Amino acid sequence: MEMPLIETKNLKKYFKTGRGTLHAVDNVNFQIFKGQTLGVVGESGCGKSTLGRVMIRLLDATEGQVLFEGKNIMDYNKYQMNELRKEMQIIFQDPYASLNPRMSVSEIIAEPLKVCKVITNKKELEERVFDLMKTVGLAERLVNAYPHELDGGRRQRIGVARALALNPKFIVCDEPVSALDVSIQAQILNLMMDLQEQFGLTYMFITHDLSVVKHISTEIAVMYLGQCVEKAPADELFANPVHPYTKALLSAIPIPSLKYRNMQNILSGEVTSPIDPKPGCRFAARCPNAKPECTGCNLELKEISPNHFVSCVKYM
Amino acid sequence: MSVGTGTQAAAAPMQKYKKRSQIAQIWGRFKKNKMAMGGLILFGIMLIVAITAPLFIDYEVDVIQQTISERFQSPSAAHWFGTDQFGRDIFSRVFWGARISMFVGVVVVVISLIIGSILGAASGFFGGWLDNVIMRFMDILLAIPGTMLAITIVAALGGGIQNLLLALSIEQIPKMTRIVRSSVLTLKTQDYIEAARACGTTNARIIYRHILPNAIGPILVQASLTVARTIISVASMSFIGLGINPPEPEWGAMLSEAKAQLMNYPYLVVAPGLAIILTVTSLTLIGDGLRDALDPKMKN
Numbered sequence: 001m002e003m004p005l006i007e008t009k010n011l012k013k014y015f016k017t018g019r020g021t022l023h024a025v026d027n028v029n030f031q032i033f034k035g036q037t038l039g040v041v042g043e044s045g046c047g048k049s050t051l052g053r054v055m056i057r058l059l060d061a062t063e064g065q066v067l068f069e070g071k072n073i074m075d076y077n078k079y080q081m082n083e084l085r086k087e088m089q090i091i092f093q094d095p096y097a098s099l100n101p102r103m104s105v106s107e108i109i110a111e112p113l114k115v116c117k118v119i120t121n122k123k124e125l126e127e128r129v130f131d132l133m134k135t136v137g138l139a140e141r142l143v144n145a146y147p148h149e150l151d152g153g154r155r156q157r158i159g160v161a162r163a164l165a166l167n168p169k170f171i172v173c174d175e176p177v178s179a180l181d182v183s184i185q186a187q188i189l190n191l192m193m194d195l196q197e198q199f200g201l202t203y204m205f206i207t208h209d210l211s212v213v214k215h216i217s218t219e220i221a222v223m224y225l226g227q228c229v230e231k232a233p234a235d236e237l238f239a240n241p242v243h244p245y246t247k248a249l250l251s252a253i254p255i256p257s258l259k260y261r262n263m264q265n266i267l268s269g270e271v272t273s274p275i276d277p278k279p280g281c282r283f284a285a286r287c288p289n290a291k292p293e294c295t296g297c298n299l300e301l302k303e304i305s306p307n308h309f310v311s312c313v314k315y316m
Numbered sequence: 317m318s319v320g321t322g323t324q325a326a327a328a329p330m331q332k333y334k335k336r337s338q339i340a341q342i343w344g345r346f347k348k349n350k351m352a353m354g355g356l357i358l359f360g361i362m363l364i365v366a367i368t369a370p371l372f373i374d375y376e377v378d379v380i381q382q383t384i385s386e387r388f389q390s391p392s393a394a395h396w397f398g399t400d401q402f403g404r405d406i407f408s409r410v411f412w413g414a415r416i417s418m419f420v421g422v423v424v425v426v427i428s429l430i431i432g433s434i435l436g437a438a439s440g441f442f443g444g445w446l447d448n449v450i451m452r453f454m455d456i457l458l459a460i461p462g463t464m465l466a467i468t469i470v471a472a473l474g475g476g477i478q479n480l481l482l483a484l485s486i487e488q489i490p491k492m493t494r495i496v497r498s499s500v501l502t503l504k505t506q507d508y509i510e511a512a513r514a515c516g517t518t519n520a521r522i523i524y525r526h527i528l529p530n531a532i533g534p535i536l537v538q539a540s541l542t543v544a545r546t547i548i549s550v551a552s553m554s555f556i557g558l559g560i561n562p563p564e565p566e567w568g569a570m571l572s573e574a575k576a577q578l579m580n581y582p583y584l585v586v587a588p589g590l591a592i593i594l595t596v597t598s599l600t601l602i603g604d605g606l607r608d609a610l611d612p613k614m615k616n
Contacts, residue, residue, distance in 0.1 A: 053510075056514060058510055058513055058514060081516070082516040085514060085515050085516040086515070088514075089514055089515070090510070090511065090514045092507040092510070092511065093507075094507060097506055097507040097508065098506075098507035098508050098510075098511055099508055100508045100526050100529075100530070101530065102338060102529040102530055103529075104335075104336075111512070111515070111517075111525075112515035115512070115515050115516060115517045115521065116515055116516060140333070141333060143333050144333050144334065144335050144336055146338070159511075162511065165515075166515060
């Protein structure tokens with residue numbers, strides 16, 4: 001079998017807080033193959049962003065492994081890590097906060113190249129910056145502009161150009177379009193898909209917007225309170241959702257029709273606290289089909305049909 | 317827009333597009349603020365006077381030589397601001413006094429800026445026990461009223477300009493440290509810092525390339541206000557006799573000497589008093605103007 005580009009094994013990230021241990025990412029396992037996109041969806045605070053940061057080791061994992069091309073990067077030392085950073089980059093959610101307001105467009109895009117000493121020749125560096133700007137569709141005349149002078153879409157293009165500067169293989173996209181308005185979202189998404197085709201990039205696409213994720217993903221993982229509750233190829237997940245949380249999420253996609261208004265499956269109740277969660281299904285408190293056996297049992301992802309995994313008592 | 321829309325030549329020369337430095341933009345915004353420009357011009361004049369005073373004022377003859385026959389003369393063509401109880405020309409003394417006030421103000425700011433920035437940046441950036449140790453120590457210093465602290469230090473070590481510099485710097489360091497620390501704390505959680513980490517940027521480069529340029533705004537504003545505050549502190553210390561020793565013409569000391577004659581010769585306090593007010597006001601105006609001009613999000 002082909003080796004996945006990046007793979008997590010029992011990945012855990014806990015934060016110590018005053019009230020206990022916060023389980024931000026709890027036992028997450030998945031694989032992403034070269035050229036594919038894994039969409040990660042879930043509501044705010046379910047650990048999607050933390051997962052993305054642990055994957056490229058901006059945060060260290062509490063337990064578990066991240067294998068990049070088969071090697072566990074959690075064991076890498078500082079120097080190995082610096083080499084590896086060229087292979088994995090990140091695009092941020094807020095294009096206003098992710099660009100240094102004191103640096104011009106060219107300085108921002110050139111920074112990774114300077115830091116990693118990939119290009120030291122000034123003229124080549126300049127050429128590379130113009131090249132990247134062209135790749136992401138930024139007009140050359142903006143080369144000396146400052147981020148605050150540009151609109152959200154252009155800013156996000158700068159973010160994409162910076163991530164591409166080092167020719168990475170894997171990019172974590174942390175809600176790259178949720179801060180943009182809808183017409184710009186489509187532009188950026190198309191740009192990212194074009195780039196994926198052009199450079200054979202592999203994405204982990206974090207979002208809470210299901211219509212976006214359907215558009216771009218090959219596979220989708222649904223997260224709830226730090227755990228992956230369902231994972232399936234994109235079409236399969238939309239056609240045949242199994243986990244009650246996935247069903248609720250899908251039914252929350254607005255349908256532009258008057259007839260289907262009342263078909264929404266609205267969840268009641270609060271999200272359980274991610275601090276020291278009890279064993280068993282973490283969704284049980286809000287699940288419409290919760291049964292007594294949902295609490296206290298040990299849940300694992302189970303393959304119910306080819307490549308469709310779900311973690312629910314019903315299928316244990 | 318899709319990839320590869322450009323049909324132009326691969327890489328246009330950089331020179332085609334004018335590079336606009338942020339300093340030029342900041343200056344452009346500062347220039348538009350009339351109050352701030354007024355402050356800058358006033359302070360500029362004061363600074364030039366302070367630097368060039370020795371060219372047209374003879375310290376031995378004009379500033380400290382006592383001429384009893386000429387005491388308590390009202391302002392006239394010969395003595396623009398009059399003469400004091402020892403017959404010294406107040407005009408020369410006030411102008412020479414600018415040298416002392418400016419010198420102390422600038423030196424104290426430089427010392428507190430350097431030490432405060434290092435302590436504040438380390439404390440904010442690295443956090444943890446280092447932050448705790450540094451900031452608790454600063455809290456101790458801040459808990460003592462500034463003037464009290466300065467008086468205590470000067471009283472313990474004796475008067476003179478060196479001890480005064482030391483005392484006033486110790487008073488200002490905790491304030492500077494707090495300002496730098498709080499800016500660093502807000503900046504270090506920004507996404508662009510994380511983006512820098514994602515390509516393996518070292519801590520040192522993150523601090524000087526990403527954090528300091530963004531923290532410079534509040535730091536500069538604080539610095540200009542600190543000069544103003546220090547000039548007042550020097551004057552107050554000298555006023556109560558713990559600052560600059562006579563016969564050096566310090567503004568506060570001049571006020572102190574004049575207060576005994578205030579009922580008979582009120583013009584004695586006008587010149588040194590005005591000098592203090594104008595310098596401090598000009599610095600405050602500059603500080604306010606800088607605060608607005610340094611925000612990169614401000615429209616031109």
